[in-house]
Amino acid sequence: MDRIMKERTDVDYAREIFLEAIEPLKRTERSGIVKCVGRVLSTSILAPRNVPHYRRSAMDGFAVRSVDIMGASSTNPVMLQVSKEIEEGTCVPVSTGSYVPDEADAVLMLEDTIAIGDMIEVRVQVHPGKNVGDIGEDVRKNEIIFNKGHLSRPCDIAVLASLGIAEVTVYSRPVVAIIPTGNDLIPLQDHEVPPPGKTLNINSLMIGLYVKKWGAEPRYCGIVPEHREHIREALIRNLDADLIVISGGTSVGEQDYVPDVVASLGKKLVHGVGLSPGKPTALGTINDVPVLCMPGYPAAGLVALFAFGKTAIRKTGNIPDTPEVSVKARLAGKINSREGYVSYARVILEGNTARPLMTAGAGILSSIAKSGGFVIIPPNVEGYEEGDEVDVVLIE
Template sequence: MGKIFRERTPVGEARKLFLENISPIRESEEVPLEACAGRVLAEVVIAERNVPHYRRSAMDGYAVRASDTLGATPSNPVLLQLSENVGEGTCIWVHTGTAVPDEADAVLMVEDTVVVGDMVEARAQVYPNRNIGMVGEDVKIGDLIFEKGHFLRPCDASVLASLGFSDVRVLRKPVVTIIPTGDELVSRENTLEVPPPGMVLETNGLMAALYVEKWGGIPRCTKIVPDDPEKIADAVKASLDGDMVLICGGTSVGKRDHAPQVVESLGKLLVHGVGSVPGKPAALGVIGEVPIVCLPGYPVAGLVALYFFARPGLRKCGAIPEIPDTVLKMCLAAKLSSRIGYVSFVRVVFEGDRVRPLMGAGAGVLSSVAKADGYVLVPENVEGYEAGEEVSVFLIE
């Protein structure tokens, strides 16, 4: 493939081709429940105990024999003796979660009683098993709790804890190496001084690393690599022990843009140039079994490539279930323009119950993303939307 890309691959086609070349991770590890949220189960979980493992009171009140409350009403209460044991005509106090004595078969809510000395007026009739959580009511021995591949949430950790787990086996996280490239880049270690004209602080690597971590991977950042194809190739080769490589910058067709050609020389370049605005110069490839995403150097274009390709690639690599984006249906406060033949990533801000496109927000203006509340994806076959039209707004993570 030559340096000039004459055709740009549609975003959906490029993503499909890229994902077809990614194999999910199979290695697993044990992690404590305190660290399991956001991880993917590596094995089926079957209950080995009942929850609850005893009959427990579902209410604050009195453990009773249901037959002793027969006919009880507020106007015709039944008197029960407060005792340390449950027997005919007696009851004991129980808290929510307290074990219910074997002799009792119901719990009378405290709201349905009046205490007079050591006597309890039962003002409601209860039936057997009323207000009692039975053994195994929540989980029974042998129940399937979670399938392999389940994405664990904090509430799932609580369920596992109730079953006696302290650790759980999960798939290991994908390791993603991030290689910032560019002669114009200055390390953020030197942030106290303003770079000279023509030089900029390296920020794309930081953004990529934080998104990788947010999306379930482990970022591994290299030092800045100059615009030298041999040095970029060396950095990529040294990173192939990970699960994915993100090369930041050097993806276009200029004299200092070498990333796609390096990928092609080491493996297979699947796509160079995609039908998205911004993000056209993005490139995708695979070296051995390691997927490679070449992110454009312009920050917003790089962000778009992260969303379109790195995120789904990372999810497939880590066997992370697809999580629906947060999408709001809102009307436009102003016309939204786009370009036919390209998926347009248009940043928008909330304006009351409407959204307004951010104007003058080019691919190099990263602050436009920080100012935006969300974005609208305009399909390739649509030439923008008129003011007042309803659009789908994706919230920026």
């Protein structure tokens, strides 16, 4: 049988049809606000009260009746009695954020006064409302604070706390089953040097850490031998997950069964993409569960995970899409690329300079760890020359 991989689906098109096959989760749960940083709100939140719920001072100084110091100037100073209550001719000391008595309509800044015993000399006038924060100035009761689908940040939690909200309803985190395949793999717990021909299962750890970083919950599965029935059983056992990532067995070798097994259980959407490294990537679904089949070579697998896994997790978990973090840099050397492929070229950032590290080498994971990011080269561009300004997508 001719097993040469002739298909090469465009990366953007492959991602599009993969995402079209994914339904966002509807499961929700209650979460204490302290634990919901990075969680996505499943309902809009209305303010249950005003913030502030009292008139507050915006400055350190004195609460006054503006009418009492009307016309005050350096040539026509006004004296006020420092008191505990506001009445004609008196003022009350206040600090930033403190309560402004109802009878006062303005706050005079401390630096605009001169203390003389138990009185102050005022040489400026203030208008009503000056330096006074009104009730609800920050948040109005029944105002929509955050809309459904909002990704909670630490500053958002502070707002919720100021409103007395202790819990919110969020979307459940997607469960991502991670299935490693390969007769050469041995568990990572075996810390001894692997015998020749054997490899530590580092892919599961790498995938799981990124899955968690991107907002999902990893489910680590045991190593599956390169055997059709074993792969089939592993996939069936994990169809209760929200997304399956299977590592290895995607190329065109005699024992690379994964894409065919996915097709036999469900639907193979893509096998072979214009991605370098990462061409053997396959995408599919089984019983509406999306399946990402990534190459077993670590660097190629990681590129496939970045290209397809991250966006799949975001859609599954209702996580808002955010642009990749990138910086501008000048190339310190030429970068070659494969025509018709989206190439992820690894570079080392040195200030405003990007030094090419490696554009090939699907199994060299250390080249990614040593790099600061990727220069992603479009399929219609034949690389970049030394001195070209490029965008470097940072490895988080």
